[in-house]
Amino acid sequence: MKLRIGVIGTGAIGKEHINRITNKLAGGEIVAVTDVNQEAAQQVVTDYSLNAKVYPDDDSLISAENVDAVLVTSWGPAHESSVLKAIKANKFVFCEKPLATTAEGCMRIVNEEIKADKRLVQVGFMRRYDSGYVQLKEAIDNRVIGEPLMIHCAHRNPVVGDNYTTDMAVVDTLVHEIDALHWLINDDYESVQVIYPKKSKNALPHLRDPQIVIIETKGGVVINAEIYVNCKYGYDIQCEIVGEDGIxxxxxxxxxxxxxxxxxxxxxxxxWQRRFVDAYDVEIQDFIDSIQQKGEVSGPTAWDGYIAAVTTDACVKAQESGQKEPVALQEKPEFYQTFTTVEK
Amino acid sequence: MKLRIGVIGTGAIGKEHINRITNKLAGGEIVAVTDVNQEAAQQVVTDYSLNAKVYPDDDSLISAENVDAVLVTSWGPAHESSVLKAIKANKFVFCEKPLATTAEGCMRIVNEEIKADKRLVQVGFMRRYDSGYVQLKEAIDNRVIGEPLMIHCAHRNPVVGDNYTTDMAVVDTLVHEIDALHWLINDDYESVQVIYPKKSKNALPHLRDPQIVIIETKGGVVINAEIYVNCKYGYDIQCEIVGEDGIxxxxxxxxxxxxxxxxxxxxxxxxWQRRFVDAYDVEIQDFIDSIQQKGEVSGPTAWDGYIAAVTTDACVKAQESGQKEPVALQEKPEFYQTFTTVEK
Amino acid sequence: MKLRIGVIGTGAIGKEHINRITNKLAGGEIVAVTDVNQEAAQQVVTDYSLNAKVYPDDDSLISAENVDAVLVTSWGPAHESSVLKAIKANKFVFCEKPLATTAEGCMRIVNEEIKADKRLVQVGFMRRYDSGYVQLKEAIDNRVIGEPLMIHCAHRNPVVGDNYTTDMAVVDTLVHEIDALHWLINDDYESVQVIYPKKSKNALPHLRDPQIVIIETKGGVVINAEIYVNCKYGYDIQCEIVGEDGIxxxxxxxxxxxxxxxxxxxxxxxxWQRRFVDAYDVEIQDFIDSIQQKGEVSGPTAWDGYIAAVTTDACVKAQESGQKEPVALQEKPEFYQTFTTVEK
Amino acid sequence: MKLRIGVIGTGAIGKEHINRITNKLAGGEIVAVTDVNQEAAQQVVTDYSLNAKVYPDDDSLISAENVDAVLVTSWGPAHESSVLKAIKANKFVFCEKPLATTAEGCMRIVNEEIKADKRLVQVGFMRRYDSGYVQLKEAIDNRVIGEPLMIHCAHRNPVVGDNYTTDMAVVDTLVHEIDALHWLINDDYESVQVIYPKKSKNALPHLRDPQIVIIETKGGVVINAEIYVNCKYGYDIQCEIVGEDGIxxxxxxxxxxxxxxxxxxxxxxxxWQRRFVDAYDVEIQDFIDSIQQKGEVSGPTAWDGYIAAVTTDACVKAQESGQKEPVALQEKPEFYQTFTTVEK
Structure with missing residues (x-):
């Protein structure tokens, strides 16, 4: 029996997941779609030859009886509402980042999921499914390098569009490192600081690019993260963890x-899409398989979505203040204590 | 509508493909299985929760109306017969190597397929689906290095079992290079020569290991292929193509x-299984997709299976004679002229 | 005619240079040595079969008529005095780092050299002679990567002795990066900041290790330099320059x-000695050749020694304050404007 | 006291060694030069400001009392005669390859040196002094990879001149591998075979390029050596030794x-000159130091020169015959048994 999936938002990323589930992965099928643009939603059904019904809105899609799980791939500000509805309807939900546009919104989802007392929500941080990151995680967990002390990382894009703003460097770009790094080292963030190097001539006038973000963890690990989104030469993701006894x-x-x-x-x-194409496949297959096999999702949790929101908020504040800013996380709820890593 | 697949032979590789089609890939489902060991076949149905019927033999499975395509994953000597039956039944067939244990057997399949006038047969040479080989092929076809002149390659296994014999070094091991290399450079083999270096202390008394095979093509490319199946340090596949203007x-x-x-x-x-795990997935997905989308298989043809058989025969002869031995290929039938490469 | 060299200080580094000049390089000969331990000095003459006189002190050695140039390889606090004497005697002088233990001391040397109106002083920063750094310099000067924006570097030692203190991480260790980096990018330092990550279990109780130093230049380049002197795994020098258009x-x-x-x-x-052994050879050969061929030294200047002193002072202050500290360099004298790079 | 050196042949390589000894290395000085072109010899004395006498011929130079050692850097056909004279005069002699143009010529030198009962002759095979080859040798001698079984190597030049002929591929180019490889694995050659791949469009009409030489050793090691002297992309030397337990x-x-x-x-x-520039320096310094410190040369022996001659002869024969040709070495004289490797 396949997992019957409804998709909320049939834009670029929605279509990719629809294609993935329909033509590349096993165990899932798209049975429902919706989009603010109903014609677009209908077109997707036609284009991918889906045996799926077009719903007028997320409410109706979520409450459809034949929908077991939903993918939230609408625009960011709509995520929170759809996710909350899905939880209330006791449906599994995969939500692309951001889980919500505010830390408070994320917390509302966290609380709703705790109330449901069941892992229903997976956030779309795909790096945890990338083969390289998985190997890093295994090496660190197996204490191959001893205790992690420092992380040097870089996130470089060849170019960004006109609408890319300075805060997006942390909210949209660095957010992937923000999720992956605390997971890699099993630690929480304490503070962030942003330093602006000389601006690149390749960057548009309104954009500070590159940026360096210094993140310190509660455990004392110091992360220096370079973000350079007009580097011209390529899409390049670097990550190096320096431990006590090795790197x-x-x-x-x-x-x-x-x-x-x-x-x-x-x-x-x-x-960038080719860089993590395999990770996206593994991520969605894991969403399907975890539900089918364990009756719960695995992967990044709503709490991880909350961490990302609080940390990017602190980064944006640090961009403006030029100071070291605290990452003021609430205490981790008991409910999420055991859901820290991807199952192997 | 899914491609309904019957599997002939539920040993190790058969189970892997069943798992792959059932749990990792899209578009196919296992509806029929058979094995000389009927209990084993039944066990596979249970283990993988298949909605599949167990047939008493390949005849009955192939002729089942709901079987669109068959996978031949029985032991080598049984391949030819099953493949011929599948062609006669106008069923698509994916056959693990060898296509047949003799060149004559391969030729019978070639002729049967020509008679059917439809590409029904795909041979399981998975390297053509490996990302690295695909990149090599693209580079060569795009003339990045000019005309290929030489190939240096190596096929190394950490260790082999007691039953591995000297001829298997070419028939079972080098056969993957034999298929991949003529495809890479769009050329045919002319002659082969085998040189035995000093025997490794890691090899059992009955086995000549390592071996070096020198292959010359009709176009004048010289290939030197190292086979070392007790190298201890790892499973290692190397391939370097030296062209007129680059490597x-x-x-x-x-x-x-x-x-x-x-x-x-x-x-x-x-x-070795981890080395080409992705290639196996792509290969079987391509088998399913090509049938579904084009009504024909793509990938390695029955003619490629014939080339492999003739070339490995010549290698075995060269192992014994110590001389350069001709690779006596018949003329390539018109039917196969256009099926030379994996579709991109 | 060989360059006749006197060596002040016949400890480890002094002996190495003596050996180098005597047995590996061309154009120089050791004609004079002195050391606070006169017996040690005499022993060196014997051990290396030198045709050299042992002098009671630096004054007498420097004023010896047959001494054309001196190497100052005594302990740090003695450097300034010997260098000043050499300049006053119009002798060429190669001084191991530090040029002087204070910025004021360096400035006294700078002023004395300006007064002499002749480049007499070369400071022993050997990295500028390392093949890798020379290639980096050429690439940057040839604008291969456009304007430099960021530098990521690391200086790692497997282990340090009991007497290694927290400030030595910048004064003795990072000082090599401090000299090399402003030379590489033709820029001056503006400020420094020190961040202490979690302390490594490999470090002794009194030592903060690792450390991260963030240096900003007047031109806006941001340098993050990791110093980890108990990393166990090896002596490892990393340096990566991110430019507008490449790295x-x-x-x-x-x-x-x-x-x-x-x-x-x-x-x-x-x-560490094997890492830069070739650079030391090139450095001393350049000292000899520049004097012989141009009548002046080239390589790192007294002003570079001053920059190193001021910058390491600021780093030590930043270690203590936890704040960003300014690098308060005086204006670069006209005299040094043209001596910025190694001659090619 | 410096080693007083006379140079026979002041062409390109002669000038390089003169410059090296005069301006880069320690312990030697050029005191005598000769050349068939006396003006050229005189010009070199002027150009390098040598304190050296120009002799009319090799006889007079060799017999000069103040000449301790000679470098033979004349054209190949003149080598044998000068080396024989040097041995008879009991002078140390460094001879660029070839030691003699025939195996018989090499044998005459071997016999003369045995008669002198002193290691006087070093042949200019500089690869043994290259850092990479030295590391390979150490790894093999320390049995890091167990017994060597196979060697894959390549010698590629971007382009060669009009006067480069097919036999030069072995006599002038492969000869460096021929010397280095038997030294690396402490083995002797048994047979050679030459295979011509498709000819590169980059090669001139009269030249077979590339070539593959298969060499088998008495110990059973199989070497496949690619020679491609019009590869365009660069000067590239590859060497990989496959041992029983590693590579x-x-x-x-x-x-x-x-x-x-x-x-x-x-x-x-x-x-190519930049590739081995350091090896040339180490080679000549070793020539000087060995004489000064041990009263004998070390490095490649006259016997190694003989091996190179016999092996290249066999290769040329194999180029013509297309067959496997024996490498018919005489038995190694007792005198050379202990001079197999570079001293460490």
């Missing part, structure tokens, strides 16, 4: 090597 | 790097 | 690769 | 890495 580092994406014209080279990806 | 080389499998104890290291796989 | 990175020291026991590895040096 | 491989020359324009790259040298 582990994320691999470069696999690529054939070339000797030609006096250069020994490999290609760097220009496109 | 392309297969990447190492993606792995985190570690700095520890005076060493900068990455892990080498010890297990 | 250049220091190579790993050249080492054969090994595939064995499931690992693909290269060796990491455990010993 | 060691020569490193790429040290180079900064660059991320730019979608490529992660390092530079490949275009110029």
């Amino acid at each position: 582990v580092k994320l691999p470069e994406p696999s690529s054939i090597s070339l000797r030609k014209d006096g250069k020994f080279s490999t290609d760097i990806l220009m496109d | 392309v080389k297969l990447p190492e499998p993606s792995s985190i790097s570690l700095r520890k104890d005076g060493k900068f290291s990455t892990d080498i796989l010890m297990d | 250049v990175k220091l190579p790993e020291p050249s080492s054969i690769s090994l595939r064995k026991d499931g690992k693909f590895s290269t060796d990491i040096l455990m010993d | 060691v491989k020569l490193p790429e020359p040290s180079s900064i890495s660059l991320r730019k324009d979608g490529k992660f790259s390092t530079d490949i040298l275009m110029d």
Whole structure:
């Protein structure tokens, strides 16, 4: 019996997940879609030859009896409401980041899920499913490098659009590191600081680019994260964890090597989607399989969504103040104590 | 509508493909299984919760009306017969290597498929679906390195069992290079020669290990292929194509790097199955998708199976003679002229 | 005619340079030595079969008529006095770091050299002569990566002795980066900040280790420098410069690769002396050749020694204050404007 | 006291060694030069400001009382005669390859040196002094990879001149591998075979390029050596030794890495002289030091020169015959039994 999935929001990422579930993964089928643009939703049904009903809104889709689980792939400000409805309807829900646009919104979801007393919510932080990050996590958990002390990481895009603003560097870009890093080292964030290097000539006038974010954890780990979204040369994700007794580092994406014209080279990806395409597949397959096999989701929790919101809030404040800003997390609820890592 | 698949042979590789189709890939379902050991076949149905009927033999499975396509994963000597029956029944068939145990057997399949006038047969050479090989193929086809002149490759296993014999080094091991290399460079083999280096102390008394096979193509490319199946250190596949203007080389499998104890290291796989696990997935998904979307299979053809058989025969002869032996291929039938590469 | 050299201080580094000049390099000869331990000085003459006179002190050595140039390899607090005497005697002088133990002391040397109106003083910052740093410098100067924006670097030692204190992390260790980085990017330092990550269990109780130093330049480049002197795994120097249009990175020291026991590895040096042994040779040969060929020294200037002193002072202050501290450099004298880089 | 050196042949390589000894190395001085072109010899004395006498011929130079050692850097056909004269005069002699143009010529030198009963002759095979080869040798001698079984190597030049002929691929190019490989594995050659791949469009009409040489040793090691002297992309030396338990491989020359324009790259040298420049320095310094310290040369012996001659002869024969040809070495004289490796 397949997991019957409804999709709220049939834009780019919604279509990708629909395609993935329909044509690449096992165990799920799209039975319902909705979008603020009803025609677009209908078009998706046609384009992907779905055997799915188009619903007028998220309420009706969520309450449909044949919908076991929903994907929330609408625009950010609509996420919280849909997720809360899904929890109340006791439906499993996969929500793309952000879980909610405010920390308070995330907390409302957290509390609703605790009330439901069941892991229903998975947040779309796909890095935890990337083969390289999984290897890093295993190495750290197996204490291959001893206690982590420092993390050096970088998030580089070749270029961003006109509508990309300075705060998006942390809210939309660094947020992936923010989720992945506390998971990697099983730690919580204490404070953040933002330093602006000389601005790149490649950046538009309104944008501070690059940025360096210094994050300190409660355990004393110091993270320095470079964000450079107009680096031109490629989409490049770097992550290196320095432990007491050794260092582990994320691999470069696999690529054939070339000797030609006096250069020994490999290609760097220009496109972020290709970098994590496998991770997206594993992530959604895990969503389907966990529900089917355990009756609960696994992966990043609503609490992880809350952590991301509080931490990005602190980063935005630090962008403005130039000071070290605290990351004021509430105490972690008992309910989430055991859901810290991806199941292996 | 899913592709309804029957599986002939429910041993290790059969179970893997059943699991793959059932739990990892989209578009296919196992509806029929058979095995010389009927209990084993029944057990597989139970273990994987299949909604599949157990048939007493390949004839009955192939002729079942609800079977659209068959996977032949029985032992080698049984392949030819099952494949011929499938073609005669106008069913699509994916056959693990070898297509047949003799060149004549492969030719009978080739002729049967030509008679059917439809691409029904795909042979299980999964390397063509490996990301690294696909990149090599693209680079060569795009003439990034000019005309290929030489290939240096190696196929190394950490260890082999007692039943592994000297001829298996070419028939079971090198056969993957034999298929992949002529596909990579769009060329045909002309002759083969086998040289035995000093025998490794790691090899059992009855086995010549390592071996070096020199293959020359009709186009003049010289391939030197090292086979070393008791190398201890890992499962390691190397392939480097030297062209007129540059060199392309297969990447190492993606792995985190570690700095520890005076060493900068990455892990080498010890297990061949992990090396090509993604390629197997892509291969079977391609089998399903090609049938569903084009009404024909793509990927390695029966003719490719014939090439592998003739070439490994020549290698075995060269192992014994110590001489350069011709690879006596018949002329390529018109029918196969256009089916040379994986569709992109 | 060889350059006749006197050596002040015949400890470890003094002996190395004596050996280098006598047995590895061309154009120089040791004609005079002195040490506070006269017996040690005499022993060196014997051990290296030098045709050299032992002097009672630096004054007498410097004023010896047959001494063309002096190497100051005594302990740090004695450097300033010997260098000043050498300048006054119009002798060329190569001084190991620190040029002087205070910024004021460095400035006295600067002023004395300006008064002499001749480049007499070279400071022993050997990284500028390391092949990797030279390549980085060329790439940056040739604008291969556009304007530098950020530098990520690390200075790691396997272990340090009991007498290594927290301030030595900047004064003795980071000082090499401090000299090399402003030279690499042709910029001056503006401020420094020190962050202490969780302390490593490998560090002795009295020592803060690791440390992260954030340096901002007048031009807006942000440097984050990791110092970890009990990292156990090796002596490891990393340096990566992120420019507007690309990134250049220091190579790993050249080492054969090994595939064995499931690992693909290269060796990491455990010993700092082997890391820069070639750079030391090139450095001293350049000292000899510049004098012989141009009648002036080249390489790091007294002003560079002053920069190092002021910057390490600011770092020590930042270690204590936890705040961002200014690097209060005086204006660069006209005299040093043209002596910014190693001659190629 | 410096080693007083006379140079026979002041062409390109002669000038390089003169410059090296005069301006880069310690312990030697050029006191005598000769050349068939006396003006050229005189010009070199002027250009390098040598305190050296120009002799009319090799006889007079060799017999000069103040000449302790000679470098033979004349053209190949003149080597044998000068070396024989030097031995008879009991002078140390460093001879660039070839030691003699025939195996018989080499044997005459061998016999003369045995008669002198003193190691007087060093042949200019500089690879043994290259850091990478030295590391390979250490790893093999320390049995890091167990018994060597196979060697894969390549010698690639970007381009060669019009006068480069097919036999030069072995006589002038592969000869360096021929010397280095038997030294690396402490073995002797048994047979050689040459295979011609498709000819590169980059090669001139008269030249077979690339070539593959298969060499088998008495111990059963199989070497496959690629020679491609018009590969365009760079000067590239590859060497990988496959042992029973692991593989060691020569490193790429040290180079900064660059991320730019979608490529992660390092530079490949275009110029062979830069590849082994350090090895040349170490080689000549070792020649000087060994004489000064031990009263004998070390490094490649006259017997090694003989091995190179016999092996390249067999290769040329194999180029013509297309067959496997024996490497018919005489028995190694007792005298050379102990001079197999570079002293460490």
